[in-house]
Amino acid sequence: MEDNKMSEETPQSASRRNFIKGVIAAGAVASSSAYLFRSTTLHGQPSAAGAVERLITLNVNGQDRRIDVMPQDTLAMTLRYKLGLTGTKLGCDRAECGACTVLVDDVPRYSCSVLAHTVRGRKITTIEGLADATTGKLHPVQQGVIDEQGFQCAFCMPGFVMATVGYLKTNPNPTRQELAHGISGNLCRCQDYDKILTAMMRGADNARKG
Amino acid sequence: MANKLIGQNYTTPDLVAKVTGKAKYAEDYRVDGMLFCKLLTSPMPHARVKRLDTSKALAMPGVKAILTADDMPGAAAGATLGENVQSTAQAERGLTNEPLYQGEPILAIAATSELEAAEAVEAIDIEFEALPFVVDPIEALRPGSANARTQGNVWVRPPAPAGGRGASGDAARGRGAAPPSPPPPQVTVWKWTEADFANAKEGELPLGKFSDEWSFGNVDDGLKKADLVLDETFMTQSTGHQPLETRTAMAYWQNGKCYLHGSTQSTVQTVASFARWAGIQPNQVVMISEYTGGGFGSKIPGSIFMAIPALLSKKANAPVMMRITREEEHFIGRARPGVIARVKAGFTKDGRITAIDMYAICDNGPYDAQGDARTAGTTISLAYQPQAMRWRGLTVLTNTPPKVSQRAPGGMQGVGIMEPILSKAARRLGIDQVEIRKINAPSGKAPFGPTLPNGKQAYVTSAFVKEALDKGRELFKWDEKKAAFSGKRQGTKARGIGVAVSPFAGGSIGFDALFIIKPDGRIQIQSGIGNLGTHSLFDVHRIVAEMLDVPWEQCDVVFGNTAKNLPWTCVSAGSQTAHAMTRAAHAASTSAIKKLQEIAAKSRGGNPEAYKVAGGKVSGPGGSMTFAQAAQKAIELGGTYDGHEVPEELNNFTKTSAKALAGQGLMGVAKDTYPRDGQSQSYVVGFAAVEVDTETGAVKVLDYTAIGDVGRILNPRGLKGQLFGGSMLGLGHAMTQRWAYDQHYGLALARRFHHNRPPTILDAPTNFIGDAVDLADPETPTGIRGVGEPPVGAAYGAIMNAIADAIGDDAFKRSPVTADILLTSLENGGKRTHETLTAHI
């Protein structure tokens, strides 16, 4: 689509290479992608029982990604700045708006308030991981958005979609009211909640139809 | 115009990028060597920097540059920042050494990581001298009280020139009709007397001297002849815009140009304002904003703070990303000014409003004068068509975050102030609520606002409010609900219904449209509209496909980057776009059709008028040509056909773009020069049913119906979304959203979402109906007007009216109407006990 094309034309493409470089050279400091890296606190050896290492493996969208993560880095910042998965948005960074919602073992969580270290070995799914990786076929809930022209500015959309996908795993056939409760942890400031709910219900419908 | 696309649902072409997470908002861009910046902000509501030593911070590892107020260009009086923002010498500059509100940025530091930048900010050696401050507008008028600025406490504007509405938000009403700019307002000291305060009863707005005034008709006579006169004071609250995307921005310099990835409502219109803020030339600016996470008026031409990463980037010679946190956004993210008003309204026993005498205070914040109090007055004069009206106002400065237009600026406040009075009058007079609104509804070329020098009032292009009220009455099942609910209780639950009428500016005129029919037959439409979620970016261009009779899928919309040769476009604000840009698209399409006909006639012979454009072809007596062929021919012909010659009346911005695109195909380009008689106003009527828990004060909105009189329906799903979203904003103002300030220190207490309380999906009405009367506006060729603003006031008024219907007229005199207010009033026999005149509690 037109807009995709335009997004990729912009000069960010260089950074993608760059952060991969950063990942490979984990521990090496002072590359532009070394967001939040601090040379002084780099420690290869755990200093005590239970102390964490910085080089960890995260399973994101079905792939194991080995990355250098500071103890205080949140999952949202890790996804956005270490893995380039900017579909996960930061609306408040305080577990209040849901824009950063991702699935951790299929459960919706506010990734802004999860330390990356705490989800080692867990299955993390972001908005980028919903569509079929090979065919590009959209997830039924994503398709529901397309079908109903859900959302306005869509900054909240990835969070709403992830919350819905997570909720549908526990209740695949919700009523409108149930689904509203299920995705009530997400804020939309365009406040087009009616159409959002319609789109998400359509997504649930799509999912049931397969 | 046919109806193949207009009025039909479709999927906007940006939706897949949005739903897959590929859509890039400002913070999603990465550039090699990108630095991060953090701000040092004022800890005090009003202060002066006494000592500043940056040497220690500069010496810290990773720190690359520090930007202070000294690096910012000065503010000049009278400069126009984009279309909607007029600068004064006292305007903000992005960074300051005399902060006028808590959270105002003092300096910015760029470092290789955000952590280093943060630690450097903390290492800055800075000392402030606390200056007198005030966070409450009424307090600011007390004799001897502190002034928000050293120069004074009130903006005093010279008398409004012909055309009336000097408010910044009113520029949206149309460039053609816009009056010449008045001389810039001045900050002066303006206090009321002890006697003024003593003369007002508890909860009544004192009637001290006011600086602003307009009127029409004879108000005193009107009040004298009225059968019922009500005198009520009401306070509407200040609220942050709180777009979900904060005003994060990233900038870098390349070949003398500043590339700015920012969050803005308007693409083209941001170039000039950003250039002004950063002190550079517009032709040095490349504005990139493909997706914006909401603005609601707070990012009309972007944000002044975009200048910070731009200038830091220049200083550090590296790209700079400025991530704005939610808390910073609370302070620098703009807000709707609260309006405190006292209205004396006279009614005949038949319910006709004889006169309105209105006094209004605008809680302006510390910077540029906002017109909300004034617009509240003109909105009332339009919505309820009083036979006479006088408005008096004061724009009071406070040391609170800067205010700016927020969705229905002033309009929402006006409706909220007047609607409860109208409802009370209807109850007193025994008239049905819908009826009393129909009795006073605007219709046809309804007049509004002050008497102009020509002795007449301004008037609207059209108004079908009575039709909207009738439609809503039916869809909402008003009469049925009235019988079942109105003022009735079952157990501990009281129910009530309410209706409100809300007008707001619905479109401007005079902009350009530009597209090219390419030799491959596709139509490339250049758009300078921002992609802020209204869908108007795409909606308005469907006019082109409709008029050229091609499938929408054959069109490509180019947007979001001012290096891509875009036409001069209105700001994406104030419900202007759908009106203004469909007119421009209509004009450009008309010019393209004419060119197609001429090319066909030239190529195939015959009279151009004999050729018809349909089915992707231009056909006539000599046969037909595909668009691809016509485009090829246009390139061969050159001149006006491929854009090498363009109409003289085009804006220079468009001319430059057309020049760059010339020779690529058949160019459709034109300025909207269609006549318009009157000012374009849109209307929404809202109907609400609520249930109040009389033991807890909690309110639930059961049903809500919004009916628009917004011209022809352009995009039904978009319309419904705007109606619902706008209604929810009104609901938030009626029920939840607030600010809180500690008055002793002048500091914000409500800084988080759960403090400010934007409504959630579970606060939304259980049943929602959104529709429109779908009657074309007679003064625009497309019949289309904007819809974004008026739903806000409609829901605000209707929900408050429904609450009053459930538990009584005198339970509240301020919004938001929260559980505590209702419960204490219920305990007090239905009479309010809350404070009316204290802001931000």
Added chain:
Amino acid sequence: MDFLTWGRNPWGEWVLTHVSWSLFWGSLFAGILFLVAHATYMFLSAHRKRAVAETEALEARYKGLPNEIERHTLVARLFHWVMAASMFVLLFTAFLPIVGVRFPWVAWHWMAGLVLTGSILFHVIHASFWLDFWSIWVGPKDIPEFRAEILRELGHDVPGPKPGKYPLGNRLYHLVIVVAGLTVIASGMFMMVRVRTPLFTRNPYVFSDSTWGFTYVAHGLAGVGLVGLVIAHVYFAVRPDKWWITKSMIFGWITRRQYLEHHEPSRWIVAGGAGSRPAKPSERV
């Protein structure tokens, strides 16, 4: 060691909040140290008393004195014990939470503070109008006696009269207590507007942040000072050689012998004694 605790006010300006609680430990430690040092000294050195022969001579001379000589009137004793009780409540409610014994102490503290304030007010009025006001104060004229007392404490045999009703140490102690007590009371009274009581509307904004800082520091300094002072006082009260005074604070009188043994009859004139004027019905505490 920091003696003061600083905090940021809501505007981010540094303001004093209170004294460092390490000062409390310092005062406690100083009090105990003094106690140990003094006790050790007193144990090791011979205590100087009026010689038995001399005392007996005096006894013969003041035969007219009653057996029980009133040292503290009932009113004075009541005052003393009320003040002592409130002081203990104040100190314990103030400092027990700091050492980790947690209980709702604030109400006890301010109520005890009010009792203390009331008793002191009473005392000032009582002493001003009914007692020999100046008998407790020290002045420049006391310097020779001060010198003599110090020398005697160091074991020198310095000639000179015994004290009147109040030995110099007693009077010096009173002076310090007056300073500390009045400081703690004055600051404490202001601080009462910062807690919720039935007496005032709570309003911490009657003073600026920095004025409050000084008030808290004054209260804290005086308070921790009182810890050491009270320890010293209690120590003397329980020393066997001072029991006769302690007893007098309970029963009100001392024996004639104690009177003659420890006091200079000419400087503390008792009715029936050698004095030139009849004693007032009550005397200074």
Added chain:
Amino acid sequence: MAVIRDVIAAFELFQPATVDDAVRLLDQHGADALVLAGGLDSMDWLKDRLKRPRYVVDLSQIKELRGVRDVVGGLEIGAMTPLTEVVRHPLVKDRFGLLMQAAELVASPQIRNQGTIGGNVSQDTRCWYYRGGWNCYRAGGNTCYADTPTAINREHAIFDADRCVAVSPSDTAPALVALDAQMIIRNSRGERVVPAEEYFVGPGIDITRMNTLRPGDLLTAIRIPATWAGAQFYFEKVRDRQVWDFPLVNIASAIKPDGGNIGSMRLVVGAVSCVPRRLKDVETAVAGKPRNEETAKMAGEMAIQGAQPLRYNGYKLPLMRNLVKRAIRGSEGGSWTS
């Protein structure tokens, strides 16, 4: 002083796998360590940079702290059990529906998925002066900014304010007190069991903490005895928004009927004082009385005796009174049928 938000200061992170390891770490680092359960409360402190611990002990990897276990008619809930798991657990629903209702009304779905029951009961107060970084009593200063003539204190305490007027924000805490739960606390010296009612401490006792946990202590489990299993429960939370909002007032009650009358009752109100407020007097007074409007009215009036409202929270009196009435009634008092 610069206010920087949302950049967490560096710390050393420990992720012990057993309670023993966690206790050892806490013992070693004492007050320098911050315990991270679900982390939702802690994250705020860290992101506001108001707490800058040297060490953070994350409990997320300790499996033994998670889960609901059947204990002779009662339940033992691991402190790290997420609220969603509490809400969905069949035994909680069967025996202690009160706790289920309370947990279900906490914040938002994502928070319930992450937030733990231990964290929810132990969370710090939400007084916006204190949380905003004002140096109040609770923060180690010498004043309360919320109890001044001009303070905005709509959400603050009406009972037992002792200098500090903050309230307990938890929804599950009143339910657990009503159910007579016991808090199991471990430290290096061993285990202690504290009744829920005594777990919470008011400002008079300790103005800087909301509960009895001291540095080195770890709340490992919450035990609910069988005593109130299957009783008649009532829970209600009144809040400004229907999602992500703390209670203006909440109420939790359990009634064992005796014929048509109230046999015995536990009645606890949240967000009116620094600790969940158990209304023992009311419990006693209503015993043996019928569950009618008269008893409800009497109980309601009795409940608010001695309340001391601040400038903006006077509404909490009628609100609390009415919620007590509802608890006696067992319903909101009728609703629209149409």
